[in-house]
Amino acid sequence: MAIPHATPGQVIDICPLGSAISTSLTTTLIKTDRLEVIRLVLPAGKEIAPHKVTGEITVQCLEGRVAFTSLGKTRELQAGNLCYLSGGTEHAVKSLEDASVMLTILL
Amino acid sequence: MAIPHATPGQVIDICPLGSAISTSLTTTLIKTDRLEVIRLVLPAGKEIAPHKVTGEITVQCLEGRVAFTSLGKTRELQAGNLCYLSGGTEHAVKSLEDASVMLTILL
Numbered sequence: 001m002a003i004p005h006a007t008p009g010q011v012i013d014i015c016p017l018g019s020a021i022s023t024s025l026t027t028t029l030i031k032t033d034r035l036e037v038i039r040l041v042l043p044a045g046k047e048i049a050p051h052k053v054t055g056e057i058t059v060q061c062l063e064g065r066v067a068f069t070s071l072g073k074t075r076e077l078q079a080g081n082l083c084y085l086s087g088g089t090e091h092a093v094k095s096l097e098d099a100s101v102m103l104t105i106l107l
Numbered sequence: 108m109a110i111p112h113a114t115p116g117q118v119i120d121i122c123p124l125g126s127a128i129s130t131s132l133t134t135t136l137i138k139t140d141r142l143e144v145i146r147l148v149l150p151a152g153k154e155i156a157p158h159k160v161t162g163e164i165t166v167q168c169l170e171g172r173v174a175f176t177s178l179g180k181t182r183e184l185q186a187g188n189l190c191y192l193s194g195g196t197e198h199a200v201k202s203l204e205d206a207s208v209m210l211t212i213l214l
Contacts, residue, residue: 008178008190008196009178013188013189014167014188034162035213037165075116082209083115084137084142085115102189104165
């Protein structure tokens with residue numbers, strides 16, 4: 001059964017998953033007409049091939065480390081790092097160790 | 108001099124400020140035509156009176172604890188907690204201890 005998305009005002013847990021990463025799945029935390037928030041679960045070595053979405057995105061690393069490639073550069077993101085991209089910007093992600101990343105997408 | 112907003116792809120530090128909260132100011136981290144991301148710095152006891160904004164918001168506690176009131180309920184948010192509100196929903200915030208909170212606003 002799909003996990004229901006959060007309702008307005010509901011408290012959503014985005015604490016690090018720790019060792020539970022290996023048994024956790026990527027989940028959509030929030031989904032509305034204008035906004036989608038996803039927690040990507042990325043075991044070490046997982047790659048998300050270059051792609052783009054229409055709207056602006058923010059990318060926040062919640063735990064672990066990922067290589068985030070966009071605009072001709074690869075930057076390392078770790079817990080406490082945030083970045084954003086304009087809509088239509090191609091980007092790719094590779095986890096350098098077990099990681100989870102929160103993606104906020106403007107639809 | 109105002110701190111410039113981040114540019115696309117730039118890595119933004121949202122690690123806890125810790126004891127630097129007392130000397131830190133609220134800052135706008137990202138500002139585009141459609142999106143604004145703000146780090147609110149809230150020393151213990153700070154209150155933000157009930158207000159609303161047009162677009163949807165997400166509220167993520169980065170450190171400390173805050174009481175977040177909306178939709179007739181007061182919920183406590185601490186580090187690792189996220190919630191969202193539909194546009195036009197009145198809300199208020201009071202910090203229960205030194206805290207910082209990241210606010211993402213759809214414009």
